[in-house]
Amino acid sequence: MTEKVPFNFGGLSKKYSSFKNARIVVLPVPFDKTSSWGKGADKGPAAIIEASRNMELYDIETDSEVCLRGIFTEKPVTAKTPEKMAEAVFAKTLELIKKGKFVVCLGGEHSVSVGAIKAHAKAFENLSVLHLDAHLDRRDSYEGSKFNHACVMSRAQEIVKNIVSVGIRSMDSSEKGSVQGSTIFFAHKIAESRDWIPEAVGGLSENVYATIDLDVFDPGIMPSTGTPEPGGLGWYSVCELMEALIEKKNLVGFDVVELCPSPSNRAPDFTAAKLVYRLLSMKFHAKKGNQNH
Numbered sequence: 001m002t003e004k005v006p007f008n009f010g011g012l013s014k015k016y017s018s019f020k021n022a023r024i025v026v027l028p029v030p031f032d033k034t035s036s037w038g039k040g041a042d043k044g045p046a047a048i049i050e051a052s053r054n055m056e057l058y059d060i061e062t063d064s065e066v067c068l069r070g071i072f073t074e075k076p077v078t079a080k081t082p083e084k085m086a087e088a089v090f091a092k093t094l095e096l097i098k099k100g101k102f103v104v105c106l107g108g109e110h111s112v113s114v115g116a117i118k119a120h121a122k123a124f125e126n127l128s129v130l131h132l133d134a135h136l137d138r139r140d141s142y143e144g145s146k147f148n149h150a151c152v153m154s155r156a157q158e159i160v161k162n163i164v165s166v167g168i169r170s171m172d173s174s175e176k177g178s179v180q181g182s183t184i185f186f187a188h189k190i191a192e193s194r195d196w197i198p199e200a201v202g203g204l205s206e207n208v209y210a211t212i213d214l215d216v217f218d219p220g221i222m223p224s225t226g227t228p229e230p231g232g233l234g235w236y237s238v239c240e241l242m243e244a245l246i247e248k249k250n251l252v253g254f255d256v257v258e259l260c261p262s263p264s265n266r267a268p269d270f271t272a273a274k275l276v277y278r279l280l281s282m283k284f285h286a287k288k289g290n291q292n293h
């Protein structure tokens with residue numbers, strides 16, 4: 001008799017995917033109500049989980065198998081409006097943190113991050129946010145909603161004071177006034193220099209939540225997003241930044257959002273899954289990560 005493999009992140013056996021044994025929880029939030037252009041981010045979490053079942057579970061760079069810490073895949077969080085979604089993600093995430101879990105939220109469109117950021121801000125003192133994105137997402141409201149994906153970082157700014165945005169290469173002129181007090185690393189500046197990583201990490205407080213909109217990557221490797229923008233970051237730039245972050249600070253949780261899967265190209269789904277797994281490998285391998293969380 002072969003054991004039936006459940007639909008979980010990494011395709012793990014029961015031992016490493018049960019809630020009780022898991023240090024890590026993957027929380028799928030298949031939500032796409034406010035996308036402006038390409039729809040389909042609601043199919044993102046399932047595509048990431050499906051791709052993750054085909055990954056090698058040994059991470060070369062950290063010489064580790066983070067799956068041995070246990071990764072539980074939660075039931076998807078659903079809601080009808082972005083406001084209700086923020087509340088539902090907040091409640092679920094906080095509940096998981098209180099049970100000692102490290103939570104990884106999978107979007108869904110970017111508005112799903114609001115609830116996750118709020119929950120981490122409540123659980124961890126003096127939280128700052130590292131925001132990876134092509135878009136600034138600082139409109140106050142968009143298409144009649146304050147919870148539109150284009151406003152997510154304005155809502156985040158109401159929760160945490162310190163936000164560092166990286167990879168930005170698209171914004172509205174109305175957003176120029178909204179960036180005071182935050183640090184922005186524009187993609188064209190990143191392309192010119194390599195000093196930006198210590199600077200970006202240095203601008204964050206000890207406890208950091210990372211929100212990763214996959215369109216931060218160049219569409220060459222990540223074409224499956226609702227609003228792809230040219231001139232994005234490469235795989236190793238993002239990994240290098242996250243490695244420096246995890247070494248120097250306490251990464252308390254993260255989300256990966258905005259995958260709009262395309263059935264004709266599975267590579268971006270795999271890239272998203274691998275990103276999640278690489279970040280977990282870094283986090284639970286790093287000395288600092290082990291001590292603090």
Ligand SMILES: [Mn+2]
Pocket residue numbers: 133134135213215216258
């Ligand atoms: Mn974006």
